[in-house]
Amino acid sequence: MSIASPPPSNETIWLTQDRPDAAELGLCVHCGFCLNACPTYHDLGVETDSPRGRIALMRGLDSGRIEWSPRVQQHFDQCLQCRACETACPSKVPYGRLMEATRAEAFAHDKWPRRQRIIWRLIMRGLFPYPRRMRLAGYGLMIYQRTGMQAIVRRTGLLRRFAPKLADIDELSPVADKPFYANKEAENIRPSHPVRGRAALVTGCMMPLAYPETHRATVRVFTRNGVAVDAPDAQVCCGALHAHGGDVEAARALARRNIDAFTPESDDLPDAILINAAGCGSHLKEYGHLLRNDPDYRERAAVFAARVRDVHEYLVEIGFQAPRGLIERTVTYQDSCHLSHAQNVRKAPREVLRSIPGLTLSEMRKPDKCCGSAGIYSVVQSEISQRVLAEKMEDVLATSAEQVCTANPGCMLQLDAGIARFDDERRMMPRSTHAIELLDESYRLGDQVQDP
């Protein structure tokens, strides 16, 4: 019988401090419990594309047994980072962290094709960190959509034929929703007495353009519940996409700017740093880890991270008012991976939905299985993403729901694309929603009934 011997650490393979932690790699006892939870293992049917397999590959690199070949890199690239494996793992292997660390090393090693690197730098470093450029891009998108160009592009299918990647982006692009959200708007609404707390809203990079109403609803809902909400204007993109992709330097730069924007004074901190996008929320909660080696920001990052609350989480924490307005609708709730698996928030969104009079929650099979959006995955790995989405839509359409509700803009865009493609009977509302919008609607309907 051959018995495993301890792996030597191959010091030469890792270039940065962000390398996968050897002790964390060692936590995996390869029990295999993660396999069936993994969407890519389910889809591709090979263990190289399973969480256990990818960890073995990381260990193989660490011990010098294997080369970092393009094939190995592909297995890392094909990971959705949905972290369903973390929920399944009895050893609590921090897989998401290990994968981010591996991607950070891949970034440092320049493992990507040249074209991908250039596009990354243009978009992720040149566009996302700058709110004003994002807004310009938003106007551009709006012109494209409102002049009917998008409709022509989609109808003719020319883009699909000549630039399928661009066609994917087009299909998943949000409807640029004017008026875009302005951070100053939050100041205009103040709670009537008594004020129970003070929150700072993270408005993010894309939400103000694509889902401004979600932000407006968030501010109204918390204001009504006695929380004064502000949205610091100096804030920038949270950097989640950068960290997931391995561009940790860019992620750290953004994190520092946000820490300065949200917690300028250590003796005057908001009670909560509120976020209504699950992917951003889970990353914001990791700021302490991200800046653990930065002596100037380490402590402030930990303080920041400890105050981050997902909107559902905070609503339940403060005990929200029961809404009274009737919404007679059946919805199904898709757990955003970064809310359920990464932040372990599962009950709160359902509690919010169930509080709404007339609303029925029809649960789908495996509601916490990824929809295939996964940040920019839906564009970069569009084939796998589409198959994962197709399975998700089967489960969605098997419910009696008229609308999908979820907790992250990426998931909303992906599910909207899914509804457009798979809901042949047109039984569902074309746009998915966020629980906070439904709660806001119910509050407002309740007010109308009371004072006609």
Place this chain on the structure above:
Amino acid sequence: MKTSTPMVQALIDAIGEQAVVWHDDDLLVYEYDGTIDRGNPDVIALPANTDDVVNLIKVANKYDAPVTPRGAGTGLSGGALAVKGGVIIGMNRMRNILNVDAENKTALVQPGVVNLDLGAEAERHGLAYAPDPSSQRACTIGGNVAENAGGPHTLAWGTTTNHVLALELVTADGEVQWIGHETRDEPGYDLVGCVVGSEGTVGIVTQVLVRLVPRPTAVRTMLAVYDSVRQASNAVSAVVASGIVPAALEMIDKMTIAAVEPVLNTGFPLDAEAVLLVEVDGPESQVEAEGARVEGILNRFEPREVRSATDPEEREHLWAGRKGAIGALGQIMPNYYLLDGVVPRTKLPDVLDGVYEIAERYRLPVANMFHAGDGNLHPCLLFDELEPGATERVLDAGGEIMRLCVEAGGAITGEHGVGLEKRDYLPWIFTEADMDTMKSLRAAFGPTENFNPCKIFPKGHGCGEAGHQHAQHQIAKFGPKAFV
């Protein structure tokens, strides 16, 4: 870079490029299962249907290559390891539930179906698939059939062999045979019984007709907390002796609680020496009556507390603590060696004492979480492979514990199979003549020498030192510390 071999090419021709994995770095992830052993396959074949299996077996035969079937690789006896190299047949892509016949309470499934997915499908028809190994979230029906898997609920329902009615088998000759019948009893030899638990040594199972059972209308799960292991094991004996057959009767000791509790928050008290998890199910009235009787018996042994889960969520929570126990041990030490012995239930207290004594003598922490009602022990020795000599100490201690079980009138496996890990213990319970008889049974299925070699039968029985040599070869290739 390695170029493909003629066999790899032939496999690609037979079942397609997407179904063959052969690069060195990719093979790395197929060298382990849930144990501490390793085996190095030359190639992985991932069939999509029975025809693919037939075709790839023909290729393997042509090149005289060993074949090792693999489901999810969650096994705990090294059954899915390609010890002699050759072809691993990954059955995970054959994962369709082909039919559920609710009226006759059967389901026809492919071997790659995950145990819990079958359970969920059965539930939609008001039925259940009874065998529930702790790895049921990931393990496959094919693997369950190969190892005759059990689980907490086998106390009342029996192991996998009691739930397989018929199966489709691809033999070593590459022929497809249906064995068994959808009726419960078939005239003639019980061939299905021969295949279930044969650990992939007689052929490849490509379809399984399983029996489903009615879902109990009521369930009561009790947690009893004790200040000594002996009290807890005496309570187990008393419950069994009372004539009541609980659906499950599990024991979890202090070390296991220490691993599980901080991660899963199951509510097991950290300072208890042992807790029992007892479940009764059936019609409402029966559950009420039996539950009360069981509670009375548990209370006779001075528990600190006996409480019942009041809702399904609480029940699931308690079970999560049991079923997640093995993986959670990674929190205490990086490696574990999980044993699987069976003893007569009356011997439980003495054998458990012996297990703790052996572990102490070898300076190894031991965690026990096991199917007490069946007398099926799972001592889990914890160690750190980085510590020089630790692995050898663990293997020696494991051998002693196995010996202890055999001497108490028990056996070397309850539900994990003999596999690679315990094949050398087989002579402890069988004579040479017994083993020869088993081998002639295996031979009756055809030229099966290449089917999962080096499993079940001890060294020198058609396998020799080959597995070990293969490992030596790998060590020579990558250096002594190169195993992941």
